[in-house]
Amino acid sequence: MSKAALRQATREALANTNVCSALGKFADNYVIAREQAYRHKDFEGLRREVARIKREAAERMEELAAQFTREATRRGATVFRAATAQDAREYIARLARSRGIKTIVKSKSMASEEIHLNKYLKEQGLDAVETDLGEWIIQLACQRPSHMVMPAIHMSRNEVAEIFSREIKKPVEPEISSMVQLARRELRRKFLSSWMGISGANIAVAETGTIVMVTNEGNGRLTTTLPPVHVIIVGLEKLVPCFTDIAPILEVLPRSATAQHITTYVTMITGTVPAVDPDGNYHEKKELHIILLDNGRTRMAADPVFKEALQCVRCAACLNVCPIYQLVGGVFGDVYTGGIGTVLTAFFTDPQKAQQVQNLCLGCGRCRDYCSGNIDLPALISELRRRTVEREGLGYVEKVIFERVLVNRRLFHRLLKTASRLQKPFARGGKIRHLPLFLSGLTEGRTLPAIADIPFRDRVGTLPRPDRATGRVAIFSGCLIDFVYPGIGESVAKVLAALGFEIVHPEQQTCCGYPAKQAGLTNIFAELARQNIAAFAGIDAGHILTACPTCAEALKFLYPELLAGDPVWSKRARALAEKVTDFSSFVFAHREKLVTFMIPLKKKVTYHDSCHLKRRLRVTGEPRQLLIDAGAELVEMTPADLCCGFGGSYSIKFPELSRSVLDRKLQAVLGSGAEVVALDCPGCQMQIGGGMDRQNPRVQVMHTAEILARCLAGTGRVQNG
Amino acid sequence: MALNKAVLPDANRNLEQLYEEFVTRARALGTEVYRVPNLAKARELVGKLVQEMGVRKVALSESPLVTALDLAAAVAGAGAEVTGGNPRERAEAADLGISSFEMAIAETGTLVQDATEINRRLVSMLPPAHLALVSTNRLVGTLQEAINNLAARGQIPGYLAFVSGPSRTADIERVLTIGVHGPGKVVVIFIDEGGDAGE
Numbered sequence: 001m002s003k004a005a006l007r008q009a010t011r012e013a014l015a016n017t018n019v020c021s022a023l024g025k026f027a028d029n030y031v032i033a034r035e036q037a038y039r040h041k042d043f044e045g046l047r048r049e050v051a052r053i054k055r056e057a058a059e060r061m062e063e064l065a066a067q068f069t070r071e072a073t074r075r076g077a078t079v080f081r082a083a084t085a086q087d088a089r090e091y092i093a094r095l096a097r098s099r100g101i102k103t104i105v106k107s108k109s110m111a112s113e114e115i116h117l118n119k120y121l122k123e124q125g126l127d128a129v130e131t132d133l134g135e136w137i138i139q140l141a142c143q144r145p146s147h148m149v150m151p152a153i154h155m156s157r158n159e160v161a162e163i164f165s166r167e168i169k170k171p172v173e174p175e176i177s178s179m180v181q182l183a184r185r186e187l188r189r190k191f192l193s194s195w196m197g198i199s200g201a202n203i204a205v206a207e208t209g210t211i212v213m214v215t216n217e218g219n220g221r222l223t224t225t226l227p228p229v230h231v232i233i234v235g236l237e238k239l240v241p242c243f244t245d246i247a248p249i250l251e252v253l254p255r256s257a258t259a260q261h262i263t264t265y266v267t268m269i270t271g272t273v274p275a276v277d278p279d280g281n282y283h284e285k286k287e288l289h290i291i292l293l294d295n296g297r298t299r300m301a302a303d304p305v306f307k308e309a310l311q312c313v314r315c316a317a318c319l320n321v322c323p324i325y326q327l328v329g330g331v332f333g334d335v336y337t338g339g340i341g342t343v344l345t346a347f348f349t350d351p352q353k354a355q356q357v358q359n360l361c362l363g364c365g366r367c368r369d370y371c372s373g374n375i376d377l378p379a380l381i382s383e384l385r386r387r388t389v390e391r392e393g394l395g396y397v398e399k400v401i402f403e404r405v406l407v408n409r410r411l412f413h414r415l416l417k418t419a420s421r422l423q424k425p426f427a428r429g430g431k432i433r434h435l436p437l438f439l440s441g442l443t444e445g446r447t448l449p450a451i452a453d454i455p456f457r458d459r460v461g462t463l464p465r466p467d468r469a470t471g472r473v474a475i476f477s478g479c480l481i482d483f484v485y486p487g488i489g490e491s492v493a494k495v496l497a498a499l500g501f502e503i504v505h506p507e508q509q510t511c512c513g514y515p516a517k518q519a520g521l522t523n524i525f526a527e528l529a530r531q532n533i534a535a536f537a538g539i540d541a542g543h544i545l546t547a548c549p550t551c552a553e554a555l556k557f558l559y560p561e562l563l564a565g566d567p568v569w570s571k572r573a574r575a576l577a578e579k580v581t582d583f584s585s586f587v588f589a590h591r592e593k594l595v596t597f598m599i600p601l602k603k604k605v606t607y608h609d610s611c612h613l614k615r616r617l618r619v620t621g622e623p624r625q626l627l628i629d630a631g632a633e634l635v636e637m638t639p640a641d642l643c644c645g646f647g648g649s650y651s652i653k654f655p656e657l658s659r660s661v662l663d664r665k666l667q668a669v670l671g672s673g674a675e676v677v678a679l680d681c682p683g684c685q686m687q688i689g690g691g692m693d694r695q696n697p698r699v700q701v702m703h704t705a706e707i708l709a710r711c712l713a714g715t716g717r718v719q720n721g
Numbered sequence: 722m723a724l725n726k727a728v729l730p731d732a733n734r735n736l737e738q739l740y741e742e743f744v745t746r747a748r749a750l751g752t753e754v755y756r757v758p759n760l761a762k763a764r765e766l767v768g769k770l771v772q773e774m775g776v777r778k779v780a781l782s783e784s785p786l787v788t789a790l791d792l793a794a795a796v797a798g799a800g801a802e803v804t805g806g807n808p809r810e811r812a813e814a815a816d817l818g819i820s821s822f823e824m825a826i827a828e829t830g831t832l833v834q835d836a837t838e839i840n841r842r843l844v845s846m847l848p849p850a851h852l853a854l855v856s857t858n859r860l861v862g863t864l865q866e867a868i869n870n871l872a873a874r875g876q877i878p879g880y881l882a883f884v885s886g887p888s889r890t891a892d893i894e895r896v897l898t899i900g901v902h903g904p905g906k907v908v909v910i911f912i913d914e915g916g917d918a919g920e
Contacts, residue, residue, distance in 0.1 A: 022894065022895070025895075026895055075879070131902065132892070133890045133892040133893070133901060134890075134892035134893075137892070137893075150891070150892060150895070151892070152892055152893070153895065155893070155894075156894065157893055157894050160893050176893050176894065176896045176898055177898050179893060180890060180893070180898045180900070180901055181900075183901065184900070184901055184902060187902065188902075191902075192809070192813065208877045210877055216888070216889050216890060216891075216901075217888055217889065217890045217892075217901040217902045217903070218846060218888040218901060218902035218903025218904075219901070219902045221842065221846050221882070221902075221903065222846055222902055222903075224880075225839070225842045225843065225846060225880075226809075242872075243868070243871070243872040243877065244868055244869060244872050246868050247864055247865045247868040247869075250864060250868075251864065251865075258891075261746065261828070261829045261830075261885075262829040262831055262864065262883070262885050263885070264750075264884065264885050264886055264887070264888055264889055264903070265882065265883065265884060265885075265888075265903070266831075266882075266883035266885075267880070267881070267882060267883070268877070268880070268881035268883075269879070269880055269881075270877045270878065270879055270880075270881075271879055272879065273837050273839070273879040273880045274837070274838065274839040275839060276807060276808045276809050276839055276843075278809075280807035280809060280810070282807075282808070282839075
């Protein structure tokens with residue numbers, strides 16, 4: 001898949017309003033329903049336990065596979081270790097042929113999708129019918145599932161009725177309960193006449209040889225009960241050591257997948273059991289074949305970074321909360337979709353496709369908070385990107401930008417100043433509404449702020465100072481505040497002056513490097529990290545403060561990680577990190593001094609949680625309290641923590657997607673009835689500000705620092721910046 | 722398979738409280754829940770339910786509890802017949818299946834059955850409705866307790882079935898629809914004094 005093909009696929013998905021509205025509607029309800037399902041449960045504790053079990057199981061994969069094989073064999077099963085998808089497919093076809101079997105019923109199995117089993121069996125002249133309702137619909141429509149748990153979520157009842165009409169050659173009314181009954185009747189005939197059942201597995205217990213399956217419809221129970229031959233396909237990552245390990249996985253899987261406390265059926269199969277075949281003959285022990293599927297899993301287990309992905313229990317929560325998946329559905333992935341799907345695609349199904357698809361991740365980090373297996377999915381995708389770039393290299397333009405310009409601070413800043421002059425024909429009132437030709441996607445539906453005439457670094461001499469300084473704070477401005485929003489920097493200085501702090505702005509500081517990290521360029525990120533660490537090294541200040549959460553994350557968390565292998569720089573990185581704090585947390589800690597200066601802001605304000613501030617710095621309450629202290633009437637929007645869609649260079653790579661995510665955010669803001677949107681991130685300000693400027697310019701978008709500074713001005717009124 | 726009483730959880734657990742919790746969860750899932758003091762009342766209730774549901778054909782899965790209740794007579798008394806033929810035919814022809822369960826989990830409204838025996842699986846899956854019988858003293862609090870309980874047995878049964886309400890799907894437009902492949906109606910009767918037949 002090429003870059004252009006991927007972009008085209010996303011455009012088509014965005015144009016399919018069915019997908020967007022079905023997924024969007026589900027996603028909104030999901031978060032609330034899931035919350036209720038976890039009431040009285042300690043999700044953090046449970047997922048840590050699941051992560052531990054699965055991590056240790058992945059480390060002992062070979063040993064557990066051998067133990068499982070022994071135990072299941074002892075109980076009468078035949079266990080086959082399939083190294084590749086081809087091995088698994090052939091085993092099943094060979095088995096069917098040798099038993100003279102033509103008709104097969106299947107219950108839902110992502111592993112069977114992964115090995116493209118249905119297509120293969122059809123080529124072999126075997127009739128395998130999917131019996132999960134959603135899977136059956138997908139099979140009849142000749143599509144592939146767009147969601148791991150809800151395969152046909154992208155289809156409307158009318159489309160399903162059309163598909164069913166074709167299948168039974170009679171008109172079918174698009175009425176859901178009667179269509180479900182139709183499926184029951186049609187598939188019941190298949191169940192009763194089939195000689196082989198194929199199912200997947202959610203858990204495989206090594207110590208007992210037990211397979212655990214969770215289903216709601218009951219097709220899993222029929223598949224494993226009626227046919228006299230049963231084949232189970234189970235990925236090696238489903239192995240756990242002990243029977244009691246089932247409990248924590250069963251606690252999180254249904255709750256995170258469909259917000260159920262438990263699925264209607266949980267089936268645990270240990271060895272062979274009796275059956276009655278379609279001819280009515282009783283079998284004391286039916287045939288049970290268990291295929292342990294590798295297909296990239298041992299390679300994943302051996303990878304120091306990606307072994308973490310084996311902690312996944314396939315609940316699909318990461319899809320459900322992903323702002324991009326909500327828009328494009330199955331386009332984000334291959335057989336496996338969404339964030340985890342991208343990683344699994346790289347190892348199990350289509351590495352080439354994964355290299356393109358990983359670009360769709362916005363990096364908002366929302367999935368990390370919901371993952372049942374406690375996987376740092378954004379970090380895995382970022383690593384996928386890094387390896388792709390390492391292997392494939394960068395495009396020419398990106399190469400010049402990152403390798404020549406960004407690492408050379410003087411050149412970078414000189415170019416920005418030049419750009420400030422060159423943009424003049426397009427800029428009016430500090431904003432750019434139209435850009436020529438290829439950049440037009442950037443301004444469609446939003447305006448862009450112009451690069452400031454005078455950057456923040458050249459305004460340092462004229463900043464407000466405290467009457468009597470009680471401390472010193474070093475400012476890390478970051479590119480956006482330095483060159484686009486110097487006003488935010490001035491507001492920061494004003495608030496700090498009111499708190500009694502004088503500020504210092506080290507001249508040698510440059511871009512934090514996050515864009516290089518995002519582009520997969522670890523070496524350039526490290527170079528910028530060293531430049532910034534050096535820039536702040538000799539500065540006499542108790543704190544390093546930044547009003548950009550992305551920069552804060554880079555300085556505070558990413559630099560020490562990035563330079564951990566270097567004894568000298570790692571020490572310096574940690575020393576820097578200790579001093580770094582975000583604007584709102586710092587002011588909140590000193591707010592007693594501030595409140596007395598306040599003249600109340602009598603406005604309805606809603607607060608947007610920036611991804612990096614909420615999910616990395618874990619700051620949510622502080623800015624809200626400061627706004628309330630400032631006299632604002634705080635009204636929450638839902639969801640307040642949905643990404644604005646900016647994602648740095650994402651808005652350039654996928655302008656349509658970025659804008660669609662933004663649209664959802666703007667709807668949330670407008671729905672709150674607020675007059676002002678407060679936020680703590682200049683990137684979000686650029687995105688939301690630009691969108692709001694087009695949608696409803698009366699709603700103001702301001703950094704918390706700007707709001708506090710305005711209140712300090714004594715007018716108590718918010719004015720346009 | 723007889724349940725080893727030694728591994729049952731805390732004998733002093735509050736059964737009344739567990740029962741209330743079970744009722745709340747199970748009803749939320751669409752399960753009908755009844756409770757009777759003894760076998761005689763259970764037999765009476767089965768007959769009444771068979772009549773009320775308008776059931777004509779019943780598939781039974783033998784178990785000590787089903788035998789002790791003399792359900793064949795109760796079903797006949799209610800004007801219905803117990804189906805015949807091979808096990809598949811018996812179950813497929815029935816409007817109602819009846820079987821006994823060995824454990825009930827309060828926090829999730831779940832019934833647990835050792836379904837290794839083929840009849841149990843057939844009567845609890847093929848007919849459109851199922852009537853589950855369980856001794857009240859087999860209630861446990863949590864899923865974790867149920868799993869620990871099973872793990873403590875000498876050998877894990879060949880086929881364990883956890884059932885929480887009627888068969889359901891939401892695969893078309895996320896609209897919840899009851900009764901896809903399994904029973905669309907699930908009724909459970911808790912029996913306080915089932916004697917030794919309580920499995």
